[in-house]
Amino acid sequence: MSFADLTRERYSCRHFTEESVEPAQLAAILEAGRIAPSACNKHPARVMVCDTPEKREAAAAAQPRFERDGSVFGAPLVLVVCAVEGDAWVRRADELSSAAIDTAIVCDQMMMQATELGLGTCWVCAFDPAVARERLGLPEGVYPYHMLVVGHAADKIDDAEKRAARTIPLGDFLL
Ligand SMILES: Cc1cc2nc3c(=O)[nH]c(=O)nc-3n(C[C@H](O)[C@H](O)[C@H](O)COP(=O)(O)O)c2cc1C
Numbered sequence: 065m066s067f068a069d070l071t072r073e074r075y076s077c078r079h080f081t082e083e084s085v086e087p088a089q090l091a092a093i094l095e096a097g098r099i100a101p102s103a104c105n106k107h108p109a110r111v112m113v114c115d116t117p118e119k120r121e122a123a124a125a126a127q128p129r130f131e132r133d134g135s136v137f138g139a140p141l142v143l144v145v146c147a148v149e150g151d152a153w154v155r156r157a158d159e160l161s162s163a164a165i166d167t168a169i170v171c172d173q174m175m176m177q178a179t180e181l182g183l184g185t186c187w188v189c190a191f192d193p194a195v196a197r198e199r200l201g202l203p204e205g206v207y208p209y210h211m212l213v214v215g216h217a218a219d220k221i222d223d224a225e226k227r228a229a230r231t232i233p234l235g236d237f238l239l
Contacts, residue, residue, distance in 0.1 A: 077184030103162035184217030
């Protein structure tokens with residue numbers, strides 16, 4: 065599939081079957097994240113793989129609203145994308161940390177790789193990082209920014225017209 069088709073194919077999947085993600089698929093997804101670019105090549109991102117009932121439950125506890133069947137949206141796999149805060153590049157002019165940016169790129173590359181493999185994904189940020197840190201036992205200095213839920217889709221992409229209505233028109237997108 066071309067990259068352009070892939071970007072049109074992706075949507076936020078919020079219903080998953082019970083089928084698990086194959087180890088080879090997980091390996092490919094993680095590899096896509098591992099090789100992501102990072103500011104000043106500092107690689108602050110770290111990923112916690114939640115594919116056991118205990119870990120999925122812990123991830124879901126940080127966002128009870130999205131909890132289904134002991135996981136986030138019932139997904140068999142939740143990838144928690146974190147940063148070692150002290151490792152991130154900081155822009156001198158305004159002290160902007162690249163942690164959120166670098167982890168977002170990792171998350172995006174993993175999301176698109178999963179999409180190419182025919183899997184459904186949803187990027188989730190509306191969770192309580194303090195609960196995630198505590199329940200997942202994250203080490204000091206490691207902050208959870210994003211969760212990527214992955215699995216076999218039990219829902220479908222909206223039709224093109226509905227999707228187009230939700231996207232930003234080009235005229236507004238360009239400054
Ligand atoms: C940074 C980020 C955070 C998001 N957080 C959530 C979330 O917490 N819960 C959720 O259901 N969807 C979340 N989404 C998915 C968006 O709601 C979704 O991408 C948007 O509505 C467009 O729909 P589409 O992904 O199907 O094109 C998030 C997406 C991004 C990029």
